[in-house]
Amino acid sequence: MTKEINIGMLGFGTVGSGVATMIRENEQQLSQKLGAKVKIKKIAVRDLDKHRAADLNGSILTTDINEVLEDATIDVIVEVMGGIEGAHEAIEQALQSKKAVVTANKDLMALHGHKLLKLAGDNATDLYYEASVAGGIPIIRTLEDGLASDRISTIMGIVNGTTNYILTKMKEENWSYDEALKKAQELGFAESDPTSDVEGLDAARKMAILATLAFSMEVFLDDVEVRGMTSITTEDIELAEQFGYHVKMLGYAERDEDGVEVGVEPVFLKSSHPMASVRNEYNAVYVYGDAVGETMFYGPGAGSMPTATSVVSDVIAACRNLLLGVAGSRNIDYVNERKLKSQDQQKAQFFHRLLVKDEVGVFSELTSIYGRYGASLGSIIQRPGEKAGEAEVILITHPVSRKNHNGIIDELNQSSFVQKIISQYRVEGGEPR
Amino acid sequence: MTKEINIGMLGFGTVGSGVATMIRENEQQLSQKLGAKVKIKKIAVRDLDKHRAADLNGSILTTDINEVLEDATIDVIVEVMGGIEGAHEAIEQALQSKKAVVTANKDLMALHGHKLLKLAGDNATDLYYEASVAGGIPIIRTLEDGLASDRISTIMGIVNGTTNYILTKMKEENWSYDEALKKAQELGFAESDPTSDVEGLDAARKMAILATLAFSMEVFLDDVEVRGMTSITTEDIELAEQFGYHVKMLGYAERDEDGVEVGVEPVFLKSSHPMASVRNEYNAVYVYGDAVGETMFYGPGAGSMPTATSVVSDVIAACRNLLLGVAGSRNIDYVNERKLKSQDQQKAQFFHRLLVKDEVGVFSELTSIYGRYGASLGSIIQRPGEKAGEAEVILITHPVSRKNHNGIIDELNQSSFVQKIISQYRVEGGEPR
Numbered sequence: 082m083t084k085e086i087n088i089g090m091l092g093f094g095t096v097g098s099g100v101a102t103m104i105r106e107n108e109q110q111l112s113q114k115l116g117a118k119v120k121i122k123k124i125a126v127r128d129l130d131k132h133r134a135a136d137l138n139g140s141i142l143t144t145d146i147n148e149v150l151e152d153a154t155i156d157v158i159v160e161v162m163g164g165i166e167g168a169h170e171a172i173e174q175a176l177q178s179k180k181a182v183v184t185a186n187k188d189l190m191a192l193h194g195h196k197l198l199k200l201a202g203d204n205a206t207d208l209y210y211e212a213s214v215a216g217g218i219p220i221i222r223t224l225e226d227g228l229a230s231d232r233i234s235t236i237m238g239i240v241n242g243t244t245n246y247i248l249t250k251m252k253e254e255n256w257s258y259d260e261a262l263k264k265a266q267e268l269g270f271a272e273s274d275p276t277s278d279v280e281g282l283d284a285a286r287k288m289a290i291l292a293t294l295a296f297s298m299e300v301f302l303d304d305v306e307v308r309g310m311t312s313i314t315t316e317d318i319e320l321a322e323q324f325g326y327h328v329k330m331l332g333y334a335e336r337d338e339d340g341v342e343v344g345v346e347p348v349f350l351k352s353s354h355p356m357a358s359v360r361n362e363y364n365a366v367y368v369y370g371d372a373v374g375e376t377m378f379y380g381p382g383a384g385s386m387p388t389a390t391s392v393v394s395d396v397i398a399a400c401r402n403l404l405l406g407v408a409g410s411r412n413i414d415y416v417n418e419r420k421l422k423s424q425d426q427q428k429a430q431f432f433h434r435l436l437v438k439d440e441v442g443v444f445s446e447l448t449s450i451y452g453r454y455g456a457s458l459g460s461i462i463q464r465p466g467e468k469a470g471e472a473e474v475i476l477i478t479h480p481v482s483r484k485n486h487n488g489i490i491d492e493l494n495q496s497s498f499v500q501k502i503i504s505q506y507r508v509e510g511g512e513p514r
Numbered sequence: 515m516t517k518e519i520n521i522g523m524l525g526f527g528t529v530g531s532g533v534a535t536m537i538r539e540n541e542q543q544l545s546q547k548l549g550a551k552v553k554i555k556k557i558a559v560r561d562l563d564k565h566r567a568a569d570l571n572g573s574i575l576t577t578d579i580n581e582v583l584e585d586a587t588i589d590v591i592v593e594v595m596g597g598i599e600g601a602h603e604a605i606e607q608a609l610q611s612k613k614a615v616v617t618a619n620k621d622l623m624a625l626h627g628h629k630l631l632k633l634a635g636d637n638a639t640d641l642y643y644e645a646s647v648a649g650g651i652p653i654i655r656t657l658e659d660g661l662a663s664d665r666i667s668t669i670m671g672i673v674n675g676t677t678n679y680i681l682t683k684m685k686e687e688n689w690s691y692d693e694a695l696k697k698a699q700e701l702g703f704a705e706s707d708p709t710s711d712v713e714g715l716d717a718a719r720k721m722a723i724l725a726t727l728a729f730s731m732e733v734f735l736d737d738v739e740v741r742g743m744t745s746i747t748t749e750d751i752e753l754a755e756q757f758g759y760h761v762k763m764l765g766y767a768e769r770d771e772d773g774v775e776v777g778v779e780p781v782f783l784k785s786s787h788p789m790a791s792v793r794n795e796y797n798a799v800y801v802y803g804d805a806v807g808e809t810m811f812y813g814p815g816a817g818s819m820p821t822a823t824s825v826v827s828d829v830i831a832a833c834r835n836l837l838l839g840v841a842g843s844r845n846i847d848y849v850n851e852r853k854l855k856s857q858d859q860q861k862a863q864f865f866h867r868l869l870v871k872d873e874v875g876v877f878s879e880l881t882s883i884y885g886r887y888g889a890s891l892g893s894i895i896q897r898p899g900e901k902a903g904e905a906e907v908i909l910i911t912h913p914v915s916r917k918n919h920n921g922i923i924d925e926l927n928q929s930s931f932v933q934k935i936i937s938q939y940r941v942e943g944g945e946p947r
Contacts, residue, residue: 113840113843114840114843115838115840116838116839116840116843217806217807217809218809219656219659226652226830227823355792355793355796357791358788358790358791360786360788372819372820372823373813373814373820374813374817375812375813375814376651376811376812377812378809378810378812379788379808379809379811379812380807381806381807381808386806386807387805387806387807390806394659401838404838405834405837406549407548407549410546
């Protein structure tokens with residue numbers, strides 16, 4: 082047992098020092114698992130003085146990132162410095178020198194993931210990024226370890242803790258959207274500019290990564306249909322409950338013969354669906370595979386300890402591949418041809434809440450609009466509006482194509498008796514097809 | 515890439531042929547992952563004629579199990595023949611000849627698991643058994659891959675599909691226990707003799723395996739406190755709901771400074787707990803680790819395809835260890851000394867439903883019994899009994915030791931004003947300690 086694998090770290094903040102501590106404390110266990118010794122050789126930091134007190138266990142600190150990247154004895158680079166530009170260049174350089182790379186950088190992976198993974202493959206080395214999607218949930222590994230023979234037809238993700246926290250508090254505490262957002266900011270879940278969370282961009286990045294892996298097909302950020310959650314009201318949430326649904330900011334990726342559809346939007350999710358019970362800042366990923374059936378993985382989406390734990394698992398996997406001599410083999414070509422569904426092929430159920438004139442004949446005119454677009458209705462109720470002469474119509478359609486749904490919305494908007502589309506949601510969580 | 519790993523299979527039923535098909539269909543993917551070719555060399559079956567039509571892809575069928583076990587070129591034995599005696603002997607023989615073994619045999623692992631794992635360690639080889647606990651959930655791998663530094667303090671398991679199906683139907687369809695059991699038998703979830711499921715023995719076996727791994731400490735079947743679920747009524751389930759709980763047949767394993775407590779029994783589980791939403795025949799395992807926090811893994815507990823998928827994952831892991839030259843290294847010694855909690859150290863909340871005489875002073879006499887044993891009450895309500903002169907008292911205690919709880923139950927049984935303890939349940943799902 083004389084083999085030794087040298088690690089170089091870029092960054093030594095909370096996650097980085099967590100990683101270093103875990104590797105040191107589990108030295109013996111790691112040797113037993115791998116049949117080789119794992120050693121952190123060099124750590125690039127911004128400020129040497131800051132780390133004088135740290136227990137480095139023989140690792141060399143340097144402010145020169147190249148001293149780590151150009152060290153030929155270093156086999157694996159752990160990037161936990163954050164940011165885009167600098168990290169991007171460093172990872173490119175590392176992969177080009179055929180070092181394996183482990184990163185926790187979700188923004189970087191979302192922007193440059195496909196290219197970096199290709200670069201890793203071209204250089205017969207590995208790029209691991211478990212911590213960049215749902216930090217505490219081993220979902221990338223689960224999808225990679227799964228066999229191609231278990232065809233995955235559906236992935237759903239609650240992959241943004243901030244929005245799930247907001248929706249949980251709106252439902253359980255009856256807080257308004259603004260109150261819940263403010264609390265999330267106070268607790269440090271939400272950034273002072275929450276756009277990327279509440280508009281669904283952060284979740285969309287993660288869904289693109291998950292869909293790529295699950296379907297073995299290139300899926301880009303631009304392929305993800307995104308709708309934000311800023312217009313959700315507590316009234317919608319209460320209505321959802323009456324109909325047997327939870328409102329969730331849900332990522333979904335679905336595949337059938339026609340192709341793939343990926344989106345992130347607030348949906349009405351059946352209360353009996355396992356994802357409906359994911360509360361507060363927790364994340365979960367639901368996978369439906371033809372052989373295994375329904376599985377779900379639940380855990381913290383962020384946090385320095387869960388992230389460090391994921392990084393260490395990735396380091397172990399990278400070391401294992403180096404020792405087996407199969408580094409780069411997991412970057413197999415996409416098995417499936419890129420094929421996205423047209424709006425005509427995208428089918429879903431929808432929930433509509435409409436404010437209409439309370440006049441004779443309105444109800445039948447309304448239903449005839451849906452009928453013209455082939456949308457039969459699952460449930461429909463009418464109730465008095467707030468003002469006299471107004472009524473609210475609340476309905477859920479059977480599955481209808483996105484194209485026809487757009488047609489319905491256009492007609493409703495043009496109709497003389499519909500005063501307002503108060504809200505509309507995609508409906509999810511029926512039996513998997 | 516000339517290395518080749520030979521597999522020998524014992525049994526070729528639904529699971530076995532599923533395993534063979536998966537390995538064949540993913541030949542290329544397996545080589546890429548492992549840097550070696552995986553080949554099923556021999557398959558022992560009971561009846562050759564039965565398999566004349568099967569696509570064997572070059573594997574040799576034999577009715578002589580020794581032809582597989584004694585083949586020196588076979589590196590990994592997959593035991594999917596089932597049964598106890600024969601499988602036990604075969605696995606012992608395989609491990610003694612230093613072959614790695616993958617088994618899906620939960621009864622065997624429950625009875626002889628500790629000894630077989632020790633035998634594997636003594637022979638510097640591996641015994642994998644993922645499919646024997648919650649077939650479609652990769653929980654053994656997750657616990658083994660986790661680092662010792664993430665101290666696990668709680669495991670909860672819904673690890674028996676039959677009992678969870680029965681409880682779901684009792685709650686959602688208002689079926690009686692007998693009706694639900696009958697339906698489960700018709701659907702093939704429950705055996706004609708359901709004792710092992712409904713008395714909690716099957717779940718107890720799995721909890722002993724999970725606790726051993728999670729706490730790195732020998733936990734035996736006899737260490738698990740077991741209580742069956744045959745006396746649960748729909749009334750209890752409704753009451754639970756009113757108090758914000760689901761009744762679940764729950765395995766729990768908890769550890770603190772005092773030691774370990776493992777049990778399986780019907781509990782009142784907080785409705786907001788992620789495990790409360792696990793419905794029908796599904797299984798789930800919840801893990802609380804100090805670093806990662808709450809995680810939960812959800813999926814099918816049985817079924818031939820999920821089981822075959824788990825077996826193939828184990829085969830990959832076994833091959834990897836052989837190639838890395840670290841076979842046997844995962845059978846590390848138990849890190850922690852065996853230390854079970856005494857009844858004085860076991861603390862939990864309890865739900866009681868009592869039928870009492872409706873007389874002046876009864877309420878205060880009753881609460882004084884709880885007070886004498888240091889059990890303060892979280893909620894208590896009284897309502898009229900079915901007959902005049904009777905009342906029902908329903909209460910939930912704050913945490914109290916098992917020993918004191920037994921004292922309370924004894925006093926209640928002896929008391930002149932308590933006519934009957936209608937039901938009692940352990941309460942779970944508060945914030946993790």
